[in-house]
Amino acid sequence: MDIIDLLSHFAVALGIGLLIGIERGWRTREEKPGSRTAGVRTFTIIGLLGGTAGVLAETAGKPLTVTGGVIIGLGFAAFAITFTMMCRDENRADGSFSATTAIAGMLTFALSAYAMIGDVRAAAAAAVATVGVLALRTPLHAWLTTLEEREIRSALILLAMTFIALPVIPDQSIGPFGGVNPREIWLIAIILAGVSFAGYLAVKLLGTRHGIMLAAAAGGLVSSTAVTASSAKRAAAGEGAPHLLAAGVALATAVSFARVIAIAGFLTPGLLRFLAPPLGAAILAAVTWSFIAVSRRSSEGDDEQPVEFKNPFEFWAVIGFALLLAAIVLAGRLLGENLGEMGAIAGALALGLADVDAVTVSMSRLTPEPLSFNAAALAILAAVVSNNVSKTAIGAVAGRGAFAVQIAAMTALCFAAGALAYWLAGLIIPP
Numbered sequence: 001m002d003i004i005d006l007l008s009h010f011a012v013a014l015g016i017g018l019l020i021g022i023e024r025g026w027r028t029r030e031e032k033p034g035s036r037t038a039g040v041r042t043f044t045i046i047g048l049l050g051g052t053a054g055v056l057a058e059t060a061g062k063p064l065t066v067t068g069g070v071i072i073g074l075g076f077a078a079f080a081i082t083f084t085m086m087c088r089d090e091n092r093a094d095g096s097f098s099a100t101t102a103i104a105g106m107l108t109f110a111l112s113a114y115a116m117i118g119d120v121r122a123a124a125a126a127a128v129a130t131v132g133v134l135a136l137r138t139p140l141h142a143w144l145t146t147l148e149e150r151e152i153r154s155a156l157i158l159l160a161m162t163f164i165a166l167p168v169i170p171d172q173s174i175g176p177f178g179g180v181n182p183r184e185i186w187l188i189a190i191i192l193a194g195v196s197f198a199g200y201l202a203v204k205l206l207g208t209r210h211g212i213m214l215a216a217a218a219g220g221l222v223s224s225t226a227v228t229a230s231s232a233k234r235a236a237a238g239e240g241a242p243h244l245l246a247a248g249v250a251l252a253t254a255v256s257f258a259r260v261i262a263i264a265g266f267l268t269p270g271l272l273r274f275l276a277p278p279l280g281a282a283i284l285a286a287v288t289w290s291f292i293a294v295s296r297r298s299s300e301g302d303d304e305q306p307v308e309f310k311n312p313f314e315f316w317a318v319i320g321f322a323l324l325l326a327a328i329v330l331a332g333r334l335l336g337e338n339l340g341e342m343g344a345i346a347g348a349l350a351l352g353l354a355d356v357d358a359v360t361v362s363m364s365r366l367t368p369e370p371l372s373f374n375a376a377a378l379a380i381l382a383a384v385v386s387n388n389v390s391k392t393a394i395g396a397v398a399g400r401g402a403f404a405v406q407i408a409a410m411t412a413l414c415f416a417a418g419a420l421a422y423w424l425a426g427l428i429i430p431p
Contacts, residue, residue: 010051012120013112016127017047020108023131024101038083038101043108049079050109054116064117072113080106104134161190184365216248220255227252228391228407232399242399246406247293249395253388253414254286260360260384264377267364273429274377274422279384281421282414289410345379352383359383381422385415 021043028039038046053075057068080102087102107130115123133140171183216227231245257279264271348359360383363376371379388411395407 006055009054009116009120010048012115012124013047013051013054014044015047016111016115016123017044017050017108019127019131020104020134021047023134024104027134027137038086038105043105046079046083046105046108047112049075050112051116053109054113057113058117062117068117076106076109076113079109100134104130158190161186166190216252217255220252220259224249224252224256225387225391225394228394229398232395232397232403232407235399235401235403242401242403243293243406245399246403246410247290249391249407250286250290250293250410253391253410254283254290256356257283257286257384257414260356260380263357263360264364264380267361268367268373268376270367270373271364271377271380274374274425275380277425278381278418278422281417285414285417286410289413293406345375345382348379349382349386352386356380356383356387381418388414 018040021038021040024038024043025040053072056075057064057071059068062068083105084102087099087105090101091097108127111123111127111130166183166186169183169186171181173181216231220227228249231249235242235245261272261275261279264275348363351359360380363371363379363383367373367376392408392411396404399407
């Protein structure tokens, strides 16, 4: 390492100590001098100390030799013992229990040493991440107080699905009619579960604070059907203005259309040519309806009420969803190969009453064989139509009155806009 490289690496080591020291010093800035273990100066020196240990280790041989490793190990041990004892004395004087400063000091030493013998970019990135975690102490602690056991359990299930189950699931097609790829199905279930969990968190963090519209938009990420059912019950109970509740359902419906576009586009971009025009027009119609309804908002009966959603992560629900995906893929192959494209579309029309996402994923995986892009897109649109018909029925049965009328009118407008856009796209875009 020439002198220019040596100085640049030392500069990174110093910068690591300075960056972490600024955060530690700012947090204890109101304490009297001499009453704290380490501040910006001490951490900066720790950075230089770690850098020096790294240089000494590299001098013993590169790549790092046993002698170099011993030099770094002994240097780290000597520093860690001294610094930890100082932090212990500080805790005793303050009557507190905290290992953060001690750990931050040891990490500063280690990162600075690594900056001399390893990749300076990785060392600098780790230092920035460290400062971010240290600086977010208050919001992180506040966030922990809001967590529920079921949310922690759900996050663990998602992590287990991704890092434990996914690597061991077979990555080859199994079963009749071309079979299904279990790994592919499981990966798709993880993606959709992650989207649902994000929607659940959005409802929890934002929906109850900002009212019906924001809760409905976030709820559309979880289930627009759930938004419709909840809004219908409130309308029937007189807990909100019907036009505002209907506006929330319209917004959730628009988000659900956008979900279909996003899922299909991610899995099979070729479908966007057929799905984007009708669903885009339907989104525009739903958002316009919602905007007009909100512009008529009255103060009477518009009190904020949260929309309740169940946690989207229950283990057996995830397993059931994965099995449903596999069953729909097999059914789609069977219908497509034996009854033709119309059979697959008819099946999607029926299955869409239960779950549009599953149909969207399944049809996307059946292209270009046995289904063409156009046939798969028509099947997905059929599922969207049947699902929105079921939501209209929910509005009519549970909501009744003005709410039911507005939901039916909004759905009809979306269907008309989508059908017109699909027809025009067929004329403009060559096959």
